[in-house]
Each structure stands twice: as C-alpha cells, then as structure tokens.
Amino acid sequence: MPHELVHATVFPVQPLRLFAEGLAVALGGDDGNPDAGFYPAQISDYLVDDGVNVAPGLFYATAGDFSSFLVDRFGPASYSRLNPLVQRGATVDHVEAAFASIYGESLEQAVADRQAA
Numbered sequence: 038m039p040h041e042l043v044h045a046t047v048f049p050v051q052p053l054r055l056f057a058e059g060l061a062v063a064l065g066g067d068d069g070n071p072d073a074g075f076y077p078a079q080i081s082d083y084l085v086d087d088g089v090n091v092a093p094g095l096f097y098a099t100a101g102d103f104s105s106f107l108v109d110r111f112g113p114a115s116y117s118r119l120n121p122l123v124q125r126g127a128t129v130d131h132v133e134a135a136f137a138s139i140y141g142e143s144l145e146q147a148v149a150d151r152q153a154a
C-alpha cells in the first residue's frame with residue numbers, strides 16, 4: 038500500500054517509469070537494494086520503451102536502488118525537479134539532458150558512482 042500511496046501523492050503527472058517506480062519503491066519501505074549496486078542491464082535499457090524489456094523484478098529493484106541513491110546523494114528537491122522534465126515517452130537523449138541539467142553530471146556518471154559506492 039505505501040508504494041501506491043507514493044504514486045498517488047507525489048506524481049500528479051507520471052514521469053518516466055524508471056523514476057516513478059523508483060521513488061515508489063524507495064519510499065514505499067524497501068528501496069529494492071540487494072546491497073550490490075550492480076545493475077546487470079544498461080541504464081538505457083530502463084529508459085527505452087519505459088523499460089518493458091527488463092525483467093520486472095530486476096526493473097523494480099534497480100529503479101528503487103538508483104532512486105534511493107539519488108535522493109540520498111542529492112536530496113529530494115532535485116529528484117522532484119527532475120520528474121516533470123522526464124515524462125513518459127521522453128527520448129533517451131532528452132532524459133540524459135534533463136538529468137544533467139538537474140544533477141550537474143551525466144546519468145551514466147551517476148550510475149557509475151552508485152556502482153562504486
């Protein structure tokens with residue numbers, strides 16, 4: 038139930054699934070983190086077609102882990118500024134540009150930082 042409440046409360050307009058589900062998993066009481074920080078798929082796989090080609094369990098665990106990392110590292114305000122910029126259907130290039138404009142680094146660099154943590 039907390040997962041769905043995050044969707045209902047935080048997202049009046051749904052951002053890309055990676056960030057919408059990621060925050061719902063992270064704030065829903067389980068950040069999905071298997072304590073590995075290892076993402077077996079490329080981050081772009083989570084962006085193309087809203088990540089439908091990534092196995093659901095892997096998708097939710099990775100999205101929750103990465104979103105939790107972003108909120109912990111940069112704070113919730115940055116995360117909330119990103120979401121309106123990356124609506125569902127956004128291209129990978131658009132998401133990467135929006136991410137860099139908010140976080141000051143590339144999406145790939147943030148993933149590498151998470152994996153190194």
